[in-house]
Amino acid sequence: MVPLKRRKVVSSAVGNNNAADHSGGKAPTKFPQVVLFLLERKMGASRRAFLSQLGRKKGFQVEELFSENVTHVISENNSGEEVRTWLDSQGGDRGPTPVHLLDVSWYTESMRAGRPVQVLDRHKLQKQQIDEAEVVVFSVPSYACQRRATLDNHNAILTDALSVLAENAELSDEDGRGVAFRRAAAVLKALPKPVTRMTQLRGLPCLGEHSLRVIRDILENGASTEVESMKQSERFKALKVLTGIFGVGTKTADRWIREGIYTLQQLRDSGQTLNRAQQAGLEHYVELNQPVTKAEADAVGEIVERAVVSVLPGAQITLTGGFRRGKLTGHDVDFLITHPEEGREEGLMSKVVSWLESQGFLLYQKTTRNSYLESKDGPARPPSNMDRFERCFSVFKLAKEEKRKHPGTLTENAEDTCRPGAHMQVEGAESRLQTGETSQSQVQTGEQRHLVETKPAGHKPWRAVRVDLVVSPISQFAFALLGWTGSKLFERELRRWAGHEKAMSLSSHALYDNTQSKYLRATSEEEIFAHLGLEFIPPSERNA
Ligand code: CTP
Ligand code: MN
Ligand code: MN
Numbered sequence: 001m002v003p004l005k006r007r008k009v010v011s012s013a014v015g016n017n018n019a020a021d022h023s024g025g026k027a028p029t030k031f032p033q034v035v036l037f038l039l040e041r042k043m044g045a046s047r048r049a050f051l052s053q054l055g056r057k058k059g060f061q062v063e064e065l066f067s068e069n070v071t072h073v074i075s076e077n078n079s080g081e082e083v084r085t086w087l088d089s090q091g092g093d094r095g096p097t098p099v100h101l102l103d104v105s106w107y108t109e110s111m112r113a114g115r116p117v118q119v120l121d122r123h124k125l126q127k128q129q130i131d132e133a134e135v136v137v138f139s140v141p142s143y144a145c146q147r148r149a150t151l152d153n154h155n156a157i158l159t160d161a162l163s164v165l166a167e168n169a170e171l172s173d174e175d176g177r178g179v180a181f182r183r184a185a186a187v188l189k190a191l192p193k194p195v196t197r198m199t200q201l202r203g204l205p206c207l208g209e210h211s212l213r214v215i216r217d218i219l220e221n222g223a224s225t226e227v228e229s230m231k232q233s234e235r236f237k238a239l240k241v242l243t244g245i246f247g248v249g250t251k252t253a254d255r256w257i258r259e260g261i262y263t264l265q266q267l268r269d270s271g272q273t274l275n276r277a278q279q280a281g282l283e284h285y286v287e288l289n290q291p292v293t294k295a296e297a298d299a300v301g302e303i304v305e306r307a308v309v310s311v312l313p314g315a316q317i318t319l320t321g322g323f324r325r326g327k328l329t330g331h332d333v334d335f336l337i338t339h340p341e342e343g344r345e346e347g348l349m350s351k352v353v354s355w356l357e358s359q360g361f362l363l364y365q366k367t368t369r370n371s372y373l374e375s376k377d378g379p380a381r382p383p384s385n386m387d388r389f390e391r392c393f394s395v396f397k398l399a400k401e402e403k404r405k406h407p408g409t410l411t412e413n414a415e416d417t418c419r420p421g422a423h424m425q426v427e428g429a430e431s432r433l434q435t436g437e438t439s440q441s442q443v444q445t446g447e448q449r450h451l452v453e454t455k456p457a458g459h460k461p462w463r464a465v466r467v468d469l470v471v472s473p474i475s476q477f478a479f480a481l482l483g484w485t486g487s488k489l490f491e492r493e494l495r496r497w498a499g500h501e502k503a504m505s506l507s508s509h510a511l512y513d514n515t516q517s518k519y520l521r522a523t524s525e526e527e528i529f530a531h532l533g534l535e536f537i538p539p540s541e542r543n544a
Contacts, residue, residue, distance in 0.1 A: 030059030031059065031115065035063060036063065036071075037072070038052055038062065039078065058114055060110070071097070072100045074106065080101060081197075084196075085219045088199050102124060102125065138193075139203065144489055145493040150541055150543060151325075151540075162211055166185065168236055170250070173254075180208055186206070195215070198216055234262060238262040241263060242261070245285060256270075277393070280363060292332065293329055299404050303356070304469065307361075311348065316338055318335065319333070320336050321333070321334030324485045326539070334468045336470050337472070342475055348471050349367055353469075361397055361398075368392075370390040397462050397464065487542060493544065498511070502532060
């Protein structure tokens, strides 16, 4: 026996004249030029079945399944936009003549007349004709570093969904998949208008099968079930909460989850050994997950500037990261420090950190020494995300705005809340950790101290802010500036472009030309773009 579904497919492929194949077979097809398809969307299955049956009785060919033989698509309460989107998802309008997209009124009038009535404008789905002319088929270059991406995004619904998938992949240590979704999102971000139909995406780079499926779901149904259920998944939520702790990476979070730790409270109760960064991260969890405003970034900048000029007059600081790209908020504040005389920057970081510490501005800091040596590292080393500048990951204690306006009270607050005793204790724990002598009781004591101090954040005169400081010699400054301005995807794409298209290796230290076997020097970002054969993209348009 031929299954019902199969028989119907055959019937639509055979064509117009075999009336016996149509369900019911009540009457032969009277109008062979007209092949109808009723869209179930919003009409509902039972009304569709009723109307189809009615049509067939009157001698119309009403198809059960959509195929390229269909000449008229009938829908009820759908916009032209919606039906177009649906049509695209069926593989588009591929027949020799365009399909009529009609309102059910044409169908009912035709039923009444007993023949297909003339298609009038009022029968056509709204905007259908304008749409034809207005469809923008987008085109963008393949590499994000060839595109200008400002902060406005006409496709936030789509890019937010793709970002969730990217985030989930990154949190699961599947960086390759993460990058694929980030690239797809970046392509949509670069489009000048909202995407309304799948056909607009034809020929766009970086849109893989999975990303396209998610986009289609959202265009058709308003949401992607995959993304929505991911957001609700316990594992995804736990990974987000746990990696939201400064100092906790995906591997640690994953291990904790396997041990049944899903929440901050469970982590606190578990007695897990936390390192110094994680202790600070847990203690200041709420504030460190609160976006940093531009005003706060500027206030931090003033403090860093004071520190830098106090310890080395002539040294300069530059705001980098998201704030240099014009973002209004960020997860941290990034600064690049240099001195116009090569070599004068040596040893600068430890002096800056000491100054900040002595003034009570630091809640946490970890400094790593410069480990880049051109002669030793050479270009053969694969370009890595991580550069080797002298850098400091820190948590600043920033006075709240009203306090900042009165510098006198700032010092007082900084001092009286700094608690020299507690400070010493943490430093002690750190030196033990560094010598590998992890004393459980010491760390536990430290952790308990944090637990006791969960005070309401609202009444404090200061907040915790993540700050990244990097020191670069002036000879590498342009590379460091470019490398630390981001976005992360933009940087990644610059390096990919350099490697794949130009046979060059780009890092935050240097640019090496593998063909000429030499370093290409630069004193500005513009020169680096020129070496790479790219049009200069200003920071505000690097928000890929
Ligand atoms: N960066 C880096 N090496 C790291 C961390 C970051 O080179 N170990 C670079 C990134 O590539 C990015 C810049 O530093 O270009 C800023 O990184 P980050 O502060 O993480 O991101 P932002 O773009 O500033 O975003 P946010 O506003 O959330 O801070
Ligand atoms: Mn940043
Ligand atoms: Mn940063």
